[in-house]
Amino acid sequence: MTALDLLQKAHFASKLPAAVLERLAAIARVVEWNEGALIFREGDHRDDLYVLSSGHVTLEVNVPGRGLTRILTVRSGELLAWSALLGDGRMTTSAIATEPTQAIAISGRELRQLCEADHEVGYHVMGQVASALSQRLLATRLQLLDLFAKPH
Amino acid sequence: MSAEPKPKIGVFKFASCDGCQLSLLAAEDELLTVAGKIDIAYFLEATSHIDAGPYDIALVEGSITTPSDALRIRDIRQRSKYLITIGACATAGGIQALRNWADHDEFVRAVYARPEYIETLATSTPIAEHVPVDFELRGCPINRHQLVEVIVSLVAGRRPKTPSHSVCLDCKRRGTVCITVAQGVPCLGPVTQSGCGAICPAYDRGCYGCFGPAKQCNTGSLSQQLLADGTPAPELVQLLRNYNGYAPEFRYESERLAGLNSEVIS
Amino acid sequence: MPMNSTSSVFLARSDLQLLIDRLAEQGFEVIGPTISQAAIVYDRIHSVSELPQGWTDRQAPGEYRLERREDDQLFGYVVGPHSWKRYLFPPLTTLTTADLTTNGWQMRAADDNPPKYAFLGVRACELAAIRVQDKVFLEGAYVDPTYQRRRQNAFIVAVNCTQAASTCFCTSMETGPRCRSGFDLALTELPDGFEVEVGTPAGEALLLQLPTTPIAEQQLTDAEQRRQQAVDQITRKMDTEGIRDLLLTQLNHPRWEEVGQRCLSCTNCTMVCPTCFCSSVEEVADLEGQHSERERRWDSCFNLDFSYVSGGPVRRDIRSRYRQWLTHKLASWIDQFGSSGCVGCGRCITWCPVGIDITEEVAALREVGHDNK
Amino acid sequence: MTTNKTNASGEPGGVSPRTMSENIVRGLTPSGSPAGQVVAEPWGYHTVRIHEITPEVADVATYHLGFDDSAVAVAYRFQPGQFNMLYLPGFGEVPISLSADPRSSTTWAHTVRAVGNVTQKLASSKVGDTLGLRGPFGSGWPLHTAEGxxxxxxxxxxxxxxxxxxxxxxxxxxxxxxxxxxLYGSRTPETILFEHELPEWSQRGMTVQLTVDRADAAWSGSVGVVTLLLDRLSLNDPQQTSVFMCGPEVMMRFVGKSALARGIPESQLWLSMERNMQCAIGLCGHCQLGPTFICKDGPVYRHDHLAPFLNVEGL
Amino acid sequence: MTQERLIKVEALTRVEGEGGLFVRLVGDRIEDVQLTIFEPPRLFEALLRGRKLEEVPDITARICGICPVAYQMSSVHALEAALGIEITEDIRRLRRLLYCGEWIESHALHVHLLHAPDFLGYDSGIDMAKDFPNEVNRGLRLKKHGNQLLEVLGGRAIHPINVAVGGFYRAPRRDELTPLIPDFEWGLQAAVETTRWLATLNFPDFTRAYDMVSLVHPDEYPMNEGRVTSTTGAAWDVRDYEREFHEEHVAHSTALQSSRGERQACYHVGPLARVNLNRERLSPTARRIADEIGFETPCQNPFRAIVARGMEIIHAYEEALDILRTYRPPTIARIKYEHRAGEGCAATEAPRGLIYHRYEVDAAGLVTFAKIVPPTSQNQRQIEDDLRDYLPRILTDDDVATTRKCEQLVRCYDPCISCSTHFLKLTVQRDG
Structure with a gap:
């Protein structure tokens, strides 16, 4: 399957107009990781951001004194390594494929250029990224609330 | 009978009248039963047997008023697994906390011919300002049934529970008519914690706050009303400043009222 | 079965004692109005001399005073701090007992042999309150045995109000001041006696044992005028139009915050309310761990611990607790029991130490968004 | 006589669709009859004995209780989702949901976390100890509404x-x-309840997805809150999907949001609530939420019946 | 060379409040005896200034949890003297009834749980209960009666709330008091048993030539009023109390010590003083039992104070029964009064002995001065004097045995140390 095919199926891209999808597909490529592969390490500089098309990626943070702590798993259709687009490209977590995983990789640099050049595309892409991040933010909040902890 | 060791209990006294620890001896019906469940390891008022601890439960009466007592309570805390403060002195500083608003040296000079023999702190403070406290039993004096309940609960492995609602609820349960509404008598019942059995209004007098502030009491609204009904601010200040006057909710309101008063005067 | 007033008779004032005596003879414990602690309260009475003859009550938000009347009426007051619920739904009830036996814990219902009560002097709003509590305790999916045992034997002698307090608003709640049903006998006090109406066969049977006389036309007119006087004196109003939807859609109204600043959360309104039925069940154990009892006590939604769930109380501030009380009383009560929980007796207004007035709060809540800045 | 637990239509005795539909209607009409077995004497306790204790995870155990009175044991029925009041004399009473097969006949399982005086005392109890039980109370899960x-x-x-x-x-x-x-969310991999049963449930045809809020590297499963699982779940047809949820109130609030966002009709979302319960029969007032008493009208509610009240703080 | 030897009791037990005992010996010679009181001072006399006089009975009650009524009674009488209030006979009787409750409660506690264990060799009354269950249970029941009376009449046993300047906030109803009668009838007999039992204890042979002081009233056993009278024959009006009795502040005590007369001599207050000075005014049963057990007065053996307490329990029961049986609620529970500037003093008999209060109030009803002299401060010097005399007779090399005996002597006075730390100096320190 081509990057475009995969993108069309991804939840992340479900609301993007076809024209925008095509522009994205033009700068995308398909990548794959084996089970256990370290996709990136916390603190690494990365240019690519990914939309998973299959598989399962776990995000980990190194907590001194507690070791590696798994904070979230990302599944197909979802966004990975958003710092490549919005941040300085420094990864805030480590990502490990916990099963054979396939993704559409998009160069953050090229995507930024594309968004700048064509605000129509930029508007749609940023909207989707914001939506994905807000969902993740909410999930993080609930996680922080520690809802299942033993009450005192 | 199980051979489990009985929990060791120590009863300690700081600045106080003895009334709260006496409540244990005043539980005549329960005393010997309770005593059978525990090992009274330190209780000067009741026994010459003195055990240096450590204690499973320390019952602490009285407030901290001297430098040596401030050290002694830390020592007791270290030797005790579960520390319970009993009574208004221990939980709020007691009536002697009135000194906290006064010129302490002048107080001592007024009472003692040789103030140099007297070594006290300028304040009377609750135990919890000095060491962590596991449970506070309110009252001036405490309610002996609550004391027995607390001891028995701890021995049985339950967390003790004492109600935190206002005196008003108890008045209504026992059928007492509201003395403020029916007679215009100032009463702290609406802001005072239950525990005494709502005795004062049943004896035709207003509550004077022996059990300290009820949980989330609205002291400000009550004093607004009492002021509007004609109780002068200085009188309200004194009403709030007695046995639990230094408990935060009463303290802040009395200080607010005292401030109002000085503004009026000046 | 209510009978119409044409069947009413006259009972001389001097024969009222016979009414009390007959009730006592039939095994009733007569509870009636009497003066205690500077108020008219409901207590055990044996004699007419214990009634508050020549006394009345002046009421205002946060204020109640006994005053002398110019005449010597026995029922010339309105309502006091007590309501009949303290007899039908006692402040403290032992529900069950548990004993540790060789065969483990054995539980049984606690002994409960309440007296047969006869209530003397029940007002229209109080009849309504008893109807409300009947719905709560007797007509739902579960019946409360404690209430049932007391209620089913109770004999009710109602008294029509001939005057109103400033805090009364029964006309708004359509519960009074006229006693229309729910009584065995109903009295309207006249200078020299009572117009007596019969509400039930039991009432009629009792009346047959009393030296009543036919009532004169003039006495009927007089009684009606006196009852009308109570209607005319009621000035306080609560607009109940659409009140359920109004309140349940104004849960974030700024007024809650404002009243929360004044409310003492002291529970007085709920305790004097003749319909409030909240309680807590607590464990009372002996020291040896051999015997234990479940004890039910009046409780109040104004207490912080009332809504405690593991982790903490649900209603954490006075604002939310006041809102709970008012919305339950006037709105969600309708969902639950098919009627308002408020009978307009005004007790919550009089006995609030800071004089919070439920009718004023409802009026303020009607001003939607009056302070949304 | 095990056959009499299944009636002619193959339905279990205590959970016939008719009873359940009455129960749903009752959700907002309090005059209806209580669900399941009618409790004649609301304060009548039965002596039950601990037959078995299954430690589940830290601080949580399942107590298998059997009635001393064999007549009660035979008559006792409950609907999934209902609860009992468990009474430990001297310590008090707590509402505990029944947690095992409604067609069980000898013992009745209650899975309890030791958090308060009563549950901590229960945690120190032994097999053979007795306690009091009254129930069942409350509404059950209306499974028949999800048929198809x-x-x-x-x-x-x-x-x-x-x-x-x-x-x-x-x-x-x-x-x-x-x-x-x-979709099951747990705090950590160590606190997953009934973990040993999950494979069997999968095997019998239930898709089981687990997630935990926090985990170390030894956990290879999903990490993140349970709402994410619902967000990701591919739905055949939201209009023909029913959701039954139970967990902390905040969790259910967001599960509800997520389900609605996915297009599942609100009338097909069901949740089980928790409040302070003391009488279990709607007469003590403690568990009121909006116009309902959770002990009597709940604990299982249709989402739209509670929705107006779930988002108001301190109700 | 003669060795210096110290006997120290770090903390006296089975007394109210906290104090110690310090004895310094050189050889067999006693150099110093100190009853040390380290109870933290609570400065009541200072904190009373500026308070409404109506609060005084509540506040002074907090001086002592074991004899709050003594403080309430003394303070209301002193304030009534300052305001010129005459109380009625009904109120007077109710006050005596309240005092009966406190005497029963306080004496029963002391006798059974605090002092009897000394005579029988136990650490506590609770330990003693194993071998003397009847005596201890009887004592607890007596004590409970005292508390019940305080609860009905005072609202609660510790820090009663019903005592007011001018009378009571509310007079009890008859149906509140009369249910106590059957218990009190039982209690009277039980108190007789207790006293007979106490008379059988083994008393150390120790007598002294005491100057004993108590109130004496011509018509009744002293509680709320009377002339301050000494066994030497001298007597004073209460208003002259401060001319005869003086207080002084010593370094080893947060309590002040009292002494009498120009010689600054020690004196003895308490049950023994009362019985010695008022034997013929004890209730009939108490007198009969005194005769039966051969209690000779004047009794100068301090250890026999425990028997005097027994007789006072009998008296309190008998007097209480008399009041309970004839009780009719008074028409006026509290005398109305106007505030006025004034000064007043009063002395009453606390369970431990004479207690003296004096107040000055202003026209607004605020306290401007307070002086409180409780019994234990008056006994403190006497206790030290007793020890000086007693020690050489019992001194052995066994310090533990010696201190036990010393403590037993101290407990004869039922010292109430919480009480003793609220003394006022003789001159008023006032600002402005």
Missing amino acids: HDVVIVAGGLGIAPLRPAIYELLRQKNRFRSLTL
Whole structure:
């Protein structure tokens, strides 16, 4: 399957107009990781951001004194390594494929250029990224609330 | 009978009248039963047997008023697994906390011919300002049934529970008519914690706050009303400043009222 | 079965004692109005001399005073701090007992042999309150045995109000001041006696044992005028139009915050309310761990611990607790029991130490968004 | 006589669709009869004995209680989702959901976390100890409303306990439903309840997805809150999907949001609430939420019946 | 070379409040005896200034949890003297009834739980209960009666709330008091048993030539009023109390010590003083039992104070029964009064002995001065004097045995140390 095919199926891209999808597909490529592969390490500089098309990626943070702590798993259709687009490209977590995983990789640099050049595309892409991040933010909040902890 | 060791209990006294620890001896019906469940390891008022601890439960009466007592309570805390403060002195500083608003040296000079023999702190403070406290039993004096309940609960492995609602609820349960509404008598019942059995209004007098502030009491609204009904601010200040006057909710309101008063005067 | 007033008779004032005596003879414990602690309260009475003859009550938000009347009426007051619920739904009830036996814990219902009560002097709003509590305790999916045992034997002698307090608003709640049903006998006090109406066969049977006389036309007119006087004196109003939807859609109204600043959360309104039925069940154990009892006590939604769930109380501030009380009383009560929980007796207004007035709060809540800045 | 637990239509005695539909109507009409077995004497306790204790995870154990009185034992029935009041004399009483197969006949399982005086005392009890039980109380899960649907069960933490009897019943009647999915969120991998049963549930045709809020590298499963599982779940037809959820109130609020965002009709979302309960019969007032008493009108509610009150703070 | 030897009791037990005992010996010679009181001072006399006089009975009650009524009674009488209030006979009787409750409660506690264990060799009354269950249970029941009376009449046993300047906030109803009668009838007999039992204890042979002081009233056993009278024959009006009795502040005590007369001599207050000075005014049963057990007055053996307490329990029961049986609620529970500037003093008999209060109030009803002299401060010097005399007779090399005996002597006075730390100096320190 081509990057475009995969993108069309991804939840992340479900609301993007076809024209925008095509522009994205033009700068995308398909990548794959084996089970256990370290996709990136916390603190690494990365240019690519990914939309998973299959598989399962776990995000980990190194907590001194507690070791590696798994904070979230990302599944197909979802966004990975958003710092490549919005941040300085420094990864805030480590990502490990916990099963054979396939993704559409998009160069953050090229995507930024594309968004700048064509605000129509930029508007749609940023909207989707914001939506994905807000969902993740909410999930993080609930996680922080520690809802299942033993009450005192 | 199980051979489990009985929990060791120590009863300690700081600045106080003895009334709260006496409540244990005043539980005549329960005393010997309770005593059978525990090992009274330190209780000067009741026994010459003195055990240096450590204690499973320390019952602490009285407030901290001297430098040596401030050290002694830390020592007791270290030797005790579960520390319970009993009574208004221990939980709020007691009536002697009135000194906290006064010129302490002048107080001592007024009472003692040789103030140099007297070594006290300028304040009377609750135990919890000095060491962590596991449970506070309110009252001036405490309610002996609550004391027995607390001891028995701890021995049985339950967390003790004492109600935190206002005196008003108890008045209504026992059928007492509201003395403020029916007679215009100032009463702290609406802001005072239950525990005494709502005795004062049943004896035709207003509550004077022996059990300290009820949980989330609205002291400000009550004093607004009492002021509007004609109780002068200085009188309200004194009403709030007695046995639990230094408990935060009463303290802040009395200080607010005292401030109002000085503004009026000046 | 209510009978119409044409069947009413006259009972001389001097024969009222016979009414009390007959009730006592039939095994009733007569509870009636009497003066205690500077108020008219409901207590055990044996004699007419214990009634508050020549006394009345002046009421205002946060204020109640006994005053002398110019005449010597026995029922010339309105309502006091007590309501009949303290007899039908006692402040403290032992529900069950548990004993540790060789065969483990054995539980049984606690002994409960309440007296047969006869209530003397029940007002229209109080009849309504008893109807409300009947719905709560007797007509739902579960019946409360404690209430049932007391209620089913109770004999009710109602008294029509001939005057109103400033805090009364029964006309708004359509519960009074006229006693229309729910009584065995109903009295309207006249200078020299009572117009007596019969509400039930039991009432009629009792009346047959009393030296009543036919009532004169003039006495009927007089009684009606006196009852009308109570209607005319009621000035306080609560607009109940659409009140359920109004309140349940104004849960974030700024007024809650404002009243929360004044409310003492002291529970007085709920305790004097003749319909409030909240309680807590607590464990009372002996020291040896051999015997234990479940004890039910009046409780109040104004207490912080009332809504405690593991982790903490649900209603954490006075604002939310006041809102709970008012919305339950006037709105969600309708969902639950098919009627308002408020009978307009005004007790919550009089006995609030800071004089919070439920009718004023409802009026303020009607001003939607009056302070949304 | 084990046959009399199944009636002619193959339905379990205590959970016939008719009883359940009455129960749903009752959700907002309090005059209806209480669900399941009618409790004649609301304060009548039965002596029950601990027959077995199954330690589950830290601080949580399942107590299998049997009635001393054999007549009661035979007559006792409950609906999935209902609760009992368990009474430890000297310590007090707590509402605890029944947590195992409603067609069990000898003992009745209650999965309890030791958090308060009563549950801590229970945690120190032994097999053979007695306690008091009254119940069952409250409404059950209206499984029949989901017939023909994709059924999604969302559980958080201990919230799986009152859902477990429903799971048994759903698996037993699997053919009546298009699909069965369990989304289960737990705090950590160590606190997953009934973990040993999950493979069996999968095997019997239920899709089981687990997630935990926090985990170390030894955990290869999903990490993140349980709402994410619902966000990701691919739905055949939201209009034909029913959701039964139980967990902390905040969790259920967001599960509800997520389900609605996915297009599942609000009338097909069901949740089980928790409040302070003392009488269990709607007469003490403690568990009121909006116009309902949770002990009597709940604990299982249709989402739209509670929705106006779930988002008001301190109600 | 003669060795210096110290006997120290770090903390006296089975007394109210906290104090110690310090004895310094050189050889067999006693150099110093100190009853040390380290109870933290609570400065009541200072904190009373500026308070409404109506609060005084509540506040002074907090001086002592074991004899709050003594403080309430003394303060209301002193304030009534300052305001010129005459109380009625009904109120007077109710006050005596309240005092009966406190005497019963306080004496029963002391006798059974605090002092009897000394004579029988136990650490506590609770330990003693194993071998003397009847005596201890009887004592607890007596004590409970005292508390019940305080609860009905005072609202609660510790820090009663019903005592007011001018009378009571509310007079009890008859149906509140009469249910106590059957218990009190039992209690009277039980108190007789207790006293007979106490008379059988083994008393150390120790007598002294005491100057004993108590109130004496011509018509009744002293509680709320009377002339301050000494066994030497001298007597004073209460208003002259401060001319005869003086207080002084010593370094080893947060309590002040009292002494009498120009010689600054020690004196003895308490049950023994009362019985010695008022034997013929004890209730009939108490007198009969005194005769039966051969209690000779004047009794100068301090250890026999425990028997005097027994007789006072009998008296309190008998007097209480008399009041309970004839009780009719008074028409006026509290005398109305106007505030006025004034000064007043009063002395009453606390369970431990004479207690003296004096107040000055202003026209607004606020306290401007307070002086409180409790019994234990008056006994403190006497206790030290007793020890100086007693020690050489009992001194052995066994310090533990010696201190036990010393403590037993101290407990004869039932010292109430919480009480003793609220003394006022003789001159008023006032600002402005």
